[in-house]
Amino acid sequence: MPNGAGDLFSALIAAGLPVGAALGHLQALIEASAGAGHLDIVGSSERWKRGAAIDGSSLTRTKGA
Numbered sequence: 409m410p411n412g413a414g415d416l417f418s419a420l421i422a423a424g425l426p427v428g429a430a431l432g433h434l435q436a437l438i439e440a441s442a443g444a445g446h447l448d449i450v451g452s453s454e455r456w457k458r459g460a461a462i463d464g465s466s467l468t469r470t471k472g473a
Contacts, residue, residue, distance in 0.1 A: 412447045413438060428461040435459060 413434060420430035436459030440452035449456075 411445065416447060416449070426461070428463055431462040432459040433457065435462065 416437065417430055417434050420433060421427065425433070433456050437447055437449065437452060437456035440455045441448045
């Protein structure tokens with residue numbers, strides 16, 4: 409996973425996006441940045457901004473989280 413994924417997810421949540429939307433945008437950005445050591449936020453913006461929401465209701469918490 410490229411560096412910065414957690415920071416971007418936090419920023420999307422802080423900006424008011426629902427969890428599922430933030431996860432969808434993040435997944436699309438990670439896929440668009442495959443093979444790079446960083447997130448290509450600017451170069452792939454048209455792709456990741458259209459990322460479909462992911463159903464976050466099925467996510468589980470890890471023990472101790």
